[in-house]
């Protein structure tokens with residue numbers, strides 16, 4: 357967005373509007389800034405319009421939507437409700453939620469119509485599968501985000517999860533022109549069940565999130581993603597599709613073959629940090645306390661590493677550092693791979 361000339365003002369909020377002499381608007385923010393603008397578009401969320409439902413005495417849920425059962429029936433036996441105004445269960449967390457999206461609204465309409473006519477239909481719930489286009493890029497998401505998981509755990513749930521970051525090409529690298537997809541996959545550390553995924557990129561993003569979406573709806577695990585058989589020809593994907601790679605990284609972590617570490621923990625760890633890129637890459641910017649041993653030299657220089665400390669390996673996106681972590685583990689070092697490499701570190705505001 358910044359590259360396209362959008363000026364972002366984060367960590368601030370609109371405090372008020374006023375019309376100025378030239379019939380423009382002044383927008384004031386909480387931090388004291390003042391912007392003169394021609395047009396204001398407020399995109400600050402969606403709230404269900406439940407006046408009619410309330411006046412009919414229907415039960416309203418904790419999120420302010422019309423409460424319905426899994427057949428879309430309200431608290432009145434003769435009234436069904438669907439769409440933006442109802443509260444439904446989140447398929448992954450089981451919590452009540454409001455999802456103003458057209459897909460769930462349409463599916464709910466079919467469930468309601470079916471049950472009214474005597475069919476035994478039930479609504480599975482929503483998993484917030486959504487997609488958005490921004491300046492030629494696609495942003496898509498399905499299932500729970502890490503923020504939602506943190507919020508649920510703070511509220512007393514106990515959902516143990518792990519996450520992987522990866523940056524695979526949308527198709528094989530030898531076919532012109534591959535475009536990277538930035539992906540994040542979240543899964544349960546209890547049973548490997550897929551909990552959520554988000555992806556951003558120019559090509560092939562919606563396809564990958566749709567695959568994860570149906571995986572989530574079928575309670576699939578990272579082992580199912582690892583084994584997923586997806587269509588492949590060079591212009592469409594890869595023999596190891598980004599979905600397979602996400603599943604493989606997650607399954608490797610789940611099985612304990614290639615445990616992950618995360619950049620947000622780097623300040624607080626006393627792990628030894630190992631940069632396995634080549635020296636030119638290292639010189640162009642590296643984590644302060646990292647030692648550089650290029651992957652190709654690792655076996656000959658392995659004696660330079662402290663055997664009593666945990667070692668966190670990194671490279672630019674996490675592939676070479678995965679090989680390094682595996683080699684170290686096979687040599688009895690306690691090594692972890694920093695998920696997503698420097699790419700993820702930089703997007704999290706990490707300094708080089």
Ligand SMILES: Cc1cc2nc3c(=O)[nH]c(=O)nc-3n(C[C@H](O)[C@H](O)[C@H](O)COP(=O)(O)OP(=O)(O)OC[C@H]3O[C@@H](n4cnc5c(N)ncnc54)[C@H](O)[C@@H]3O)c2cc1C
Nearest residue numbers: 408438439440441442455456457458459460461462486487
């Ligand atoms: C600009 C915009 C873009 C969107 N893009 C997407 C998208 O790309 N993907 C996506 O998944 N979702 C999108 N949505 C959301 C999607 O449109 C809604 O989730 C979906 O339409 C909800 O369906 P609904 O039946 O609950 O409500 P609606 O489609 O809003 O239908 C409600 C109907 O009830 C009528 N009505 C209201 N009050 C009364 C009354 N008192 N008496 C009689 N009739 C009444 C309204 O006129 C309306 O026709 C978008 C929404 C907007 C506003």
